[in-house]
Amino acid sequence: MGGLEALQPGGDPERPVHIVFVGAxxxxxxxxxxxxxxxxxxHVSLIARSNYKALADNGVHLQTHTFGDYTFRPHAVFPSVAAAAANPNSSGAGPRGWDYIIVTTKALPDRSDDSALIAPLVGPHSCIVLIQNGVGVEQPYRARFPTTPIISAVTIISAEQTSPGTIRQNRWTRIHLGPYSNSASFSASSPPYPRGDDTTGALTPTGSVPSPASPEAPTSSTLQQTGSHLSALLADWWTRLGGIRDVDASDELALQTVRWHKLCINAAFNPSAVLSGGRGNADMVFDPELRLHLAGVMREIWEAAPRILGRGFPAYMANPEKILKSTERNVGSKPSMLLDWEAGRPMEVEVILGNPVRIARARGVEMPRLQTVYALVRSMQEVRERRKKEGGKL
Structure with missing residues (x-):
């Protein structure tokens, strides 16, 4: 594997492993x-923004269902990526010396290119880990960093920050990890996200790195092999040392299957909560017409997935009918897109709706229900933001 073969964080007990989380x-x-x-x-460090002072002064106070209450004091806390890249003394990692760069921010590729944001952190022996919603989140990172191992991760967790520096974990946590080579790519012949005149984040590699087609670039199998090894290390540390029971390290196809299964839920419930006027999950399920709509969106994804991924969902994964039935118990719950809409924040429209449509279309698969929902929600957000910019009523 050439240079990647030497990438063995944790293999040498005398060599410290430095991990930085982008998003606190x-x-x-x-x-x-x-x-x-x-x-x-x-050693784990954090890059924080609004809660930087609280974390730097007092660490993170966690109130958890699984592990009780405890305080986490990171190795270092930084107010920005630039600070983490330029301050080797407090991190111990040195410039571009991070072994793992774990991104847990909201995925908003239509607003910013987070692959460019983390570029100052990425060194020759780094691995990028993406714990984010949606599908296709990996593509900007792969385009910018064609030789860097990428781990894609999907989590199901009930947790919230109740005040700056205080985190409450309400129930179980489960995380799936897997390597990423280039399986969620889609056409970059035109800008993939509506940006107006802003072309930041176009899906083209930048910087002095080999293009994916150059002879010195690692092959997909090499990236998968290295990513699998690094995924296994993370899974081991989270289970054996961290005590998290539900950590699954799998291959690339299995991980992307998990992403698309979670998408069945997110792409149905998130935008529908906004379009229905602010109704919660259980409330929508008990409305006969909305229930038919939700089932239709989920079935469309369910039927498209085998043509996109090359295989269907395993039998153990809940089908649309089971998802709808279990949601009946989710009384009072609002999906994240509705919470963002009500707070006036940008929604994860592209990774939950736009990317699936583009990825499917690039493989000759049309999803008219999802495309309609995507067009409407994207338009709602654009209209509201235009009115806000013009000083009009929302």
Missing amino acids: GAVGCFYASRLHHPAHNI
Whole structure:
């Protein structure tokens, strides 16, 4: 594997492993706290924004269902990526010396190119880990970093930041990990996200790295092999050292299958909650017409997945009918897209709706229900933001 063969974080007990989390919200802080083990030479740092002072002064206070209450004091806390890249003394990693760069921010590729954001952190022996919603989130990173191992991760966790620096984990946590080569690619012949005149984040490699077609670039099988090894290390540390029971390290196809299964839920419930005027999950399920609509969106994804992934969902994964039935118990719950809409924040429209449509279309598969929902929700957001910019009523 050439240079990648030497990438063995944790293989040498005398060599410290340095991990940095980009995003210090509830998900990032929880997983960081279960990965920080200085006694085993594994050191975790955080890059925080609005809660930087609280974390730097007092660490992270966690109130968890699984592990009780405890305080996590990171190896270092940085107010920005630039600070983490330029301050080797407080991190111990040195410039571009991060072994793992774990991204847990909201995926908003239509607003910013997070692959460009983390570029100052990525070195020759780094691995990028993406714990984010949606599908196709890996593509901008692969385009920018064609030789860097990427781990794609899907989590199901009930956690929230109740105040700056205080995280509450309400129930179980489950995380799936797998290598990523280029399986979720889609056409880059035109800008993939509506940006107006802003072309930031176009899916083309930048910087002085080999293009994927160059002879020195690693092959997909090499990236998968290296990513699998690094996924297994993370899974081991989170289970054996961190005590998280539900950690699954799988191959690339299995991981993308998990992403598309979670998409069945997210792509149906998230935008529908916004379009229905703010109704919660259980409320929508008990409305006969909305239930038919939700089932239709999920079945469309369910039937398209085998043509996109090359295989269908395994029998153990809940089908649309089971998902709808279990959602009846989810009384009072609002999906994240509705919470963002009500708070006036940008929604994850592209990774939950736009990317699936583009990825499917690139493989000759049309999803008219999902495309309709995508067009409407994207338009709602654009209209509201235009009115806000013009000073009009929302």
